[in-house]
Amino acid sequence: MNARLKAPDWRAVGWQGAVVLATAALFAWFAHNLSVNLAARGMEIDFGFLARRAGFDIPFRLVDWDGSYSYGWALYVSGVNTLFASALIIVLASALGLLLALMRLSGNPLAAGTSRSIVEVVRNTPQLVQIVFFYIAVLQVLPPMRQSITWFGTMFLNVRGLYLPSPSGTLYDAILGSTVVLVVLGALFWRRLGWQQVPRLVVLPPLLVLGAVVAGFTAAWDYPSLKGFNFTGGLRVPPELLALVLGIGIYTSVFIAENIRAAIEGIHSGQAEAARSLGLTSNQSMFLVILPQALRILIPPLTSQYLNIIKSTTLGAAIAYPEVLQIFARTVLNQSGRAVEVMTLVLGVFLVVNLLTSAAMNYWNRRLALQGR
Amino acid sequence: MPGMMELLRRGTVSALAAGVVALLANGIAHAQLAPPPGPTVEAIKKRGTLNCGIDTGVPGFAAQDSTGRWKGIDIDYCRALAAAVLGDPEKIKYTPTTAAARFTILQSGEIDVLIRDSTLTFTRSTSLGLDQVAVNFYAGQGFLVKKSLGVAKAADLKGATMCMVTGATLELNIADFARSSGAKIESLLFDKAEEAVAAMEAGRCDGYTDDTGSLAGMRSTLKVPNDWMVLPEVISKEPLGIHIRSGDPRWQKIVFWLDTALKSAEEFGVTKANADQMKTSKDPFVLRLVGVEGDFGKMLGLDNEWSLRAIKVAGNYGEMYETHFGPKALDLPRGLNNLYNKGGLHYTLPLR
Numbered sequence: 064m065n066a067r068l069k070a071p072d073w074r075a076v077g078w079q080g081a082v083v084l085a086t087a088a089l090f091a092w093f094a095h096n097l098s099v100n101l102a103a104r105g106m107e108i109d110f111g112f113l114a115r116r117a118g119f120d121i122p123f124r125l126v127d128w129d130g131s132y133s134y135g136w137a138l139y140v141s142g143v144n145t146l147f148a149s150a151l152i153i154v155l156a157s158a159l160g161l162l163l164a165l166m167r168l169s170g171n172p173l174a175a176g177t178s179r180s181i182v183e184v185v186r187n188t189p190q191l192v193q194i195v196f197f198y199i200a201v202l203q204v205l206p207p208m209r210q211s212i213t214w215f216g217t218m219f220l221n222v223r224g225l226y227l228p229s230p231s232g233t234l235y236d237a238i239l240g241s242t243v244v245l246v247v248l249g250a251l252f253w254r255r256l257g258w259q260q261v262p263r264l265v266v267l268p269p270l271l272v273l274g275a276v277v278a279g280f281t282a283a284w285d286y287p288s289l290k291g292f293n294f295t296g297g298l299r300v301p302p303e304l305l306a307l308v309l310g311i312g313i314y315t316s317v318f319i320a321e322n323i324r325a326a327i328e329g330i331h332s333g334q335a336e337a338a339r340s341l342g343l344t345s346n347q348s349m350f351l352v353i354l355p356q357a358l359r360i361l362i363p364p365l366t367s368q369y370l371n372i373i374k375s376t377t378l379g380a381a382i383a384y385p386e387v388l389q390i391f392a393r394t395v396l397n398q399s400g401r402a403v404e405v406m407t408l409v410l411g412v413f414l415v416v417n418l419l420t421s422a423a424m425n426y427w428n429r430r431l432a433l434q435g436r
Numbered sequence: 437m438p439g440m441m442e443l444l445r446r447g448t449v450s451a452l453a454a455g456v457v458a459l460l461a462n463g464i465a466h467a468q469l470a471p472p473p474g475p476t477v478e479a480i481k482k483r484g485t486l487n488c489g490i491d492t493g494v495p496g497f498a499a500q501d502s503t504g505r506w507k508g509i510d511i512d513y514c515r516a517l518a519a520a521v522l523g524d525p526e527k528i529k530y531t532p533t534t535a536a537a538r539f540t541i542l543q544s545g546e547i548d549v550l551i552r553d554s555t556l557t558f559t560r561s562t563s564l565g566l567d568q569v570a571v572n573f574y575a576g577q578g579f580l581v582k583k584s585l586g587v588a589k590a591a592d593l594k595g596a597t598m599c600m601v602t603g604a605t606l607e608l609n610i611a612d613f614a615r616s617s618g619a620k621i622e623s624l625l626f627d628k629a630e631e632a633v634a635a636m637e638a639g640r641c642d643g644y645t646d647d648t649g650s651l652a653g654m655r656s657t658l659k660v661p662n663d664w665m666v667l668p669e670v671i672s673k674e675p676l677g678i679h680i681r682s683g684d685p686r687w688q689k690i691v692f693w694l695d696t697a698l699k700s701a702e703e704f705g706v707t708k709a710n711a712d713q714m715k716t717s718k719d720p721f722v723l724r725l726v727g728v729e730g731d732f733g734k735m736l737g738l739d740n741e742w743s744l745r746a747i748k749v750a751g752n753y754g755e756m757y758e759t760h761f762g763p764k765a766l767d768l769p770r771g772l773n774n775l776y777n778k779g780g781l782h783y784t785l786p787l788r
Contacts, residue, residue: 106564119607120614120622122597130615222638223640291596292593293595302640381628382631383632389602389625393603394602397603399563402539
């Protein structure tokens with residue numbers, strides 16, 4: 064054999080090339096197979112159906128929708144629902160995960176034992192079963208419609224969901240919108256503006272609340288009221304959303320708790336001892352010394368958990384939460400019969416969302432790494 | 437290593453070329469009308485079993501009993517078809533299919549025929565690469581509601597919420613009904629009927645909507661069936677029937693005439709019990725049906741006793757209906773599912 068071929072870099076390039084070629088050939092074969100089989104059945108790939116009238120109803124949505132909108136718009140509506148549920152779950156799972164990890168590490172046997180048993184029970188039972196359990200449990204606990212739990216005669220909680228008054232109006236939108244923009248800019252550029260003597264957390268949240276209250280006074284409020292079978296008007300949080308957020312949120316929080324625990328225990332014990340010897344309390348040492356350093360170890364596994372959350376929202380299809388899989392891969396696929404196109408789009412949506420999420424998390428990771436060593 | 441790359445490339449090219457040639461040959465064979473009984477039946481005979489796609493569990497159409505045996509009118513059709521083609525009603529592999537996956541499973545060739553309370557519609561006929569062979573059950577989309585709601589007709593449901601399964605045309609019918617009548621009904625879509633029914637019993641929905649045949653079956657599984665009623669009115673036409681893959685007209689003819697044979701048997705009084713005695717009948721239609729006269733089975737590429745065997749499995753169409761939907765079963769009046777001469781819609785083409 065030629066001596067040059069034995070050089071490791073050549074061999075590596077050769078193998079990599081072969082793998083790339085084999086993968087490309089495999090995909091080419093899939094594509095070819097697909098087009099031949101579609102042609103044999105007189106079908107072809109065509110995304111024109113996206114512009115067609117959808118005709119069906121989506122029971123929970125955050126953007127405009129009725130039956131006269133197109134299939135393409137249905138993808139947008141259900142995509143927003145998926146992202147909304149994902150965001151809520153990520154917040155819940157992170158907060159709950161931190162709480163469980165801190166309980167486990169607190170040294171208090173009761174707290175540590177509770178945390179440990181929650182983690183073991185939750186992570187050793189199937190996720191879908193938990194979601195369906197929460198759904199049926201939530202529905203069983205809530206009262207029927209005519210016996211709703213009421214607060215101030217304007218908020219109602221029953222088996223159909225949580226009904227809240229909803230605000231609207233151009234002045235309301237303007238005040239609330241500008242407050243949010245102001246607070247976000249403030250949070251981002253606090254240090255560059257040279258205000259670090261005043262802590263951000265003391266100024267910004269009250270400012271946001273103040274803006275919301277002022278905006279609330281200028282708004283026109285739409286109150287929910289019972290008409291016929293259902294409450295109409297106002298804002299409705301459906302039990303499906305609640306069950307999905309609880310189900311996936313609690314399930315993922317135990318994995319995040321274990322990640323956080325691992326990250327905290329990965330910090331050298333000298334750090335905690337040094338903080339104590341400087342006179343910091345155990346809370347201060349945890350939140351000012353340990354956790355900021357643990358974050359660096361935590362972010363890569365946390366990214367995986369967040370990506371899992373986004374994918375797991377598709378389990379909402381089992382309990383009637385209208386997300387991408389249910390609306391698009393079930394109803395639209397069935398109505399249009401375009402299985403290949405619909406599934407390609409659904410995969411594409413999740414790929415794009417997850418790539419963006421992972422890019423954002425990687426950016427955060429790089430920034431933390433730079434500040435450190 | 438150029439040698440390996442070259443080898444790989446050559447291998448891929450020749451594999452692709454072989455694939456293309458095989459597919460082309462296949463295409464040409466399809467283009468002419470294959471000699472009876474056609475490629476599907478040949479594949480079934482070679483395999484020794486009929487692959488029949490059915491529902492995952494709706495009493496009346498296809499549901500497992502306590503011993504795990506499938507029962508239902510769709511099951512009886514599968515069995516009759518197996519008896520006609522293979523001579524044995526037990527030689528069947530059942531594939532339970534969800535509403536969302538059923539057509540893809542048929543397209544992929546995993547099953548030979550889909551007999552699964554599926555509505556025959558325009559889009560399904562034109563865009564799925566499938567053929568719709570026959571209607572074996574005339575249903576309509578109806579509502580199962582709590583008696584205490586005091587609802588008498590569908591229009592009274594304005595503003596109500598209905599639980600249903602996804603992957604069918606139920607939500608579209610609800611929206612179409614809202615457009616034409618002004619009665620907007622909210623729809624809540626579940627993957628499986630069990631979760632939808634559990635949510636309804638918990639009060640999340642005012643009722644459950646599905647084809648009338650399935651509703652009667654679903655009602656029988658509720659905790660207190662007597663608290664619930666099926667509204668007499670339907671909001672859609674749901675001709676449920678048999679789908680096959682396009683491209684094998686011989687198979688299409690066999691399935692179509694099997695359905696006709698089962699219904700004709702009821703029309704001419706040929707039953708499971710008397711089928712053999714009917715060989716001495718004087719009616720030429722009966723004689724053709726039981727295979728004594730006129731080589732009809734051979735024209736399909738089967739033997740002449742094909743329909744006799746099919747009838748002897750579970751009886752004629754009326755007997756099947758009686759077994760699964762009659763007063764002793766789900767108690768659903770025959771209505772549109774009667775023969776044309778008894779006020780129904782089943783009008784069979786003549787055997788001649």
